[in-house]
Amino acid sequence: MLSKNHTKFIQSLHLKKNRETEGIFIAEGKKTVSEILASDWEIIEILASESFLNGHASHIGDRNIKTTAISSEELKKISALSQPDDAFLLCKIPAQNPDHKKLKGDLVLYLDGIRDPGNLGTIIRVCDWFGVQSVFCSRDCTELYNSKTIQASMGSFLRVNVFYEELEDVLRNCSSVGIELPVYGAFTEGENVFGLKEWEPGILIIGNEANGISEKNKELISKTVSIPSFSKKAPESLNAAIATSILVAEYRRKKLA
């Protein structure tokens, strides 16, 4: 049973400023909630049907998690989904402090102004699939803990480290621990990525959906890469998550080949 105040508090967490003040985010849906339950993330509360709670009793166990059995009517009131899916969870936003020493030797993704939560979530899911462990975001990127980002990532936010840090700071912080990384920028007019003989580990920048890579970050790029088009009158660009996935897949493929 949900009290009025309790409902109000949860609803307030659909706003970013309240998530930041409280340090709490919302995750929804049976699949995502189950994955968080199986992780060591600090869960504040689960609100779900009796049957979901019973089915996950072993994961809830004696952890200090508040459980609230709610009806589907109550779930509708707090859910952001058009079709609420049985389980709803409040989770503590973990501290996110990158260890720049760990960025050496693999591909690191840098998202420059990605605004669409669906794109960010999908990109995190792609990184999870391809084992890219670190994703850095410019501060004007959309928020990781937006419920649409969490939804689109399909649980992958639990396994991929996402940090918010300006690119110049990432590079300076790397430098201060003795790491110099090449910076690749994804452009529609760049060097054909399929033709690259080698692709050394480094940072790959994906730009904003409409405007591409920002001017200040363009200056930090050591090499451009592009996905060639194969049509006479192609669209202006590919969707940001699509471009990311093709580039990350190609990075991995080259390492296999």
Next chain:
Amino acid sequence: MLSKNHTKFIQSLHLKKNRETEGIFIAEGKKTVSEILASDWEIIEILASESFLNGHASHIGDRNIKTTAISSEELKKISALSQPDDAFLLCKIPAQNPDHKKLKGDLVLYLDGIRDPGNLGTIIRVCDWFGVQSVFCSRDCTELYNSKTIQASMGSFLRVNVFYEELEDVLRNCSSVGIELPVYGAFTEGENVFGLKEWEPGILIIGNEANGISEKNKELISKTVSIPSFSKKAPESLNAAIATSILVAEYRRKKLA
């Protein structure tokens, strides 16, 4: 100025059954509307701001297109977008009759139960980028002329041929004109696509977002392909549009290599 009846008629086209009865679809947004204006598709009516209509007078010219100058308030009433974008268009749904003889010699995409209009639109945009000219959809796929599909395709629906035909019919119709095409099925557990030495032209099936390729179509597959994962605990799958883009990119890359 929009009359009440005119507004009602346009609003009715947001429903699939009315689009089918009238044979008319809606396209919105300056970019998409401009692209349709530059094409030879049969436009019924443009509803846009005075400035948009004046700016596109040369494309409207003496074609038999009704133009209606509308205010942003009027646009809001007929738009499906949260932020209506200046221009709105009614266009005749063209006849879609595949010429199976043309399917020889290149990759043909087969979408088996893609339900999300955003995914369908994004896949069409990807096909446009990579020059894949024919996309076949099972009849339970989402509709090409859903406004979200049109929106996500970013004008690419004008350049990629999309047909609705069951796979067995596609194969039978190909056979009747003397064409036998291999059928590749995308699975999470299939043959590593990066390891394939050659990828002969044929049909590539992408399955439904949740359930993959249908049982009846599985029987028609001659070879499985999969995108390898590079993480210990990867998500169950990739998004359907992401998987499509990686596979189509890899098909093209192999032809280049």
